Amino acid sequence: MSKVCCLCLSTFLILANALPKEENHKDRVYDREPSDKEHFENEHHNPEYDHQAFLGEDAKAFDNLPPEESKRRLGIIYEKIDTDKDGFVSLIELKDWIRFTQKRYITEDVDRVWKEQNPDDKPTISWENYKNLVYGFLDHGAVGDSNEEKTYRSMMKRDRRRWTVADQDGDDNLTKEDFAAFLHPEEVEHMKSVVIQETLEDIDKDDDGKVSIEEYIGDLYRSEEGEEEPDWVKSEREQFTLYRDKDGNGYMEEDEIKQWILPDDFDHAEAEAKHLIYEADSDSDEQLTKEEVLNKYDLFVGSQATDFGQALARHDEF
Numbered sequence: 001m002s003k004v005c006c007l008c009l010s011t012f013l014i015l016a017n018a019l020p021k022e023e024n025h026k027d028r029v030y031d032r033e034p035s036d037k038e039h040f041e042n043e044h045h046n047p048e049y050d051h052q053a054f055l056g057e058d059a060k061a062f063d064n065l066p067p068e069e070s071k072r073r074l075g076i077i078y079e080k081i082d083t084d085k086d087g088f089v090s091l092i093e094l095k096d097w098i099r100f101t102q103k104r105y106i107t108e109d110v111d112r113v114w115k116e117q118n119p120d121d122k123p124t125i126s127w128e129n130y131k132n133l134v135y136g137f138l139d140h141g142a143v144g145d146s147n148e149e150k151t152y153r154s155m156m157k158r159d160r161r162r163w164t165v166a167d168q169d170g171d172d173n174l175t176k177e178d179f180a181a182f183l184h185p186e187e188v189e190h191m192k193s194v195v196i197q198e199t200l201e202d203i204d205k206d207d208d209g210k211v212s213i214e215e216y217i218g219d220l221y222r223s224e225e226g227e228e229e230p231d232w233v234k235s236e237r238e239q240f241t242l243y244r245d246k247d248g249n250g251y252m253e254e255d256e257i258k259q260w261i262l263p264d265d266f267d268h269a270e271a272e273a274k275h276l277i278y279e280a281d282s283d284s285d286e287q288l289t290k291e292e293v294l295n296k297y298d299l300f301v302g303s304q305a306t307d308f309g310q311a312l313a314r315h316d317e318f
Contacts, residue, residue: 071297078290088287094273102269106187110180117179124173127163131156158198165194186262196258210251213240276300 081089081097117133118125135156138149166182167174168190174182185191203211203219217240221233244252244260252260280288280296293300 067297070301071294074294074297074301075290077301078293082290088289089293090287091270091273091277094276094288095267095270098269098272103187106180106184110176110183113183114176114179124175125179126173127160127167128172130163130174131160134159158201162191162194162198165191192258192262195262196254199257199261200254210253211257212251213237213245216240216244216252 081093083093162182166178181188181191185194203215205215220236246256279299280292282292
């Protein structure tokens with residue numbers, strides 16, 4: 001295999017694992033609900049919302065289990081949620097568990113990328129090492145298209161800025177904790193200004209430092225010529241006018257963008273924890289015993305499926 005082919009192959013593999021992924025424009029809000037399901041459909045409660053909120057990515061695994069196995073595994077999970085081992089699950093403990101299931105994918109992602117970027121598991125990763133691994137192909141002319149090269153260099157510039165903010169001691173090296181902030185800046189308070197800046201840069205097409213209603217809609221929806229806007233787009237226009245543009249000047253500016261993508265006025269995890277306790281708390285003492293949880297196993301993990309299916313290999317604890 002020629003050196004050029006080797007270079008192209010290695011470049012492809014690095015990009016596939018390391019380059020930032022293109023954002024889904026319809027999903028810019030970071031403080032998401034604990035499930036991507038609708039909690040109520042046609043005014044009827046949707047149990048799939050609770051399953052996903054409580055189990056996270058493990059919800060599908062439980063769907064393939066018979067009731068007795070679901071209860072057995074739920075009992076193991078209960079012991080983990082009851083962190084103070086007093087035989088009761090409190091609102092705080094349940095809320096913390098729901099947040100844990102939400103954040104677990106972030107921890108797993110950081111572990112995976114850290115291992116890829118730092119196979120020797122050194123205490124830190126330097127910017128130069130990261131840049132050479134992720135963007136080093138730019139110095140070898142591996143990108144023939146000038147527009148693609150411009151895009152990659154813009155991505156590298158954005159990464160550089162994000163790296164600098166994540167580097168709290170200013171030595172240009174990131175610890176694993178710093179690296180987690182670099183990969184998932186929406187999760188760390190001192191990184192949120194970067195998230196806002198990146199969002200503004202993505203949507204603000206005329207570079208005036210603010211987002212107009214047309215830029216906002218254009219980020220969500222691309223219409224075909226002569227096509228009538230769907231109802232949901234019309235609804236988004238109303239959302240912009242009534243709620244996003246809080247000062248009514250026709251634009252979203254930085255503070256308003258922050259309220260949009262990083263809202264802090266509603267705790268989805270707490271709301272779901274209260275709902276689960278309300279549904280399962282048979283003696284109304286505002287906490288859950290193991291018996292109460294198992295009696296309502298279908299609320300937490302149940303499924304109508306009776307086929308045993310295949311147990312996931314990752315669940316060694318079960």
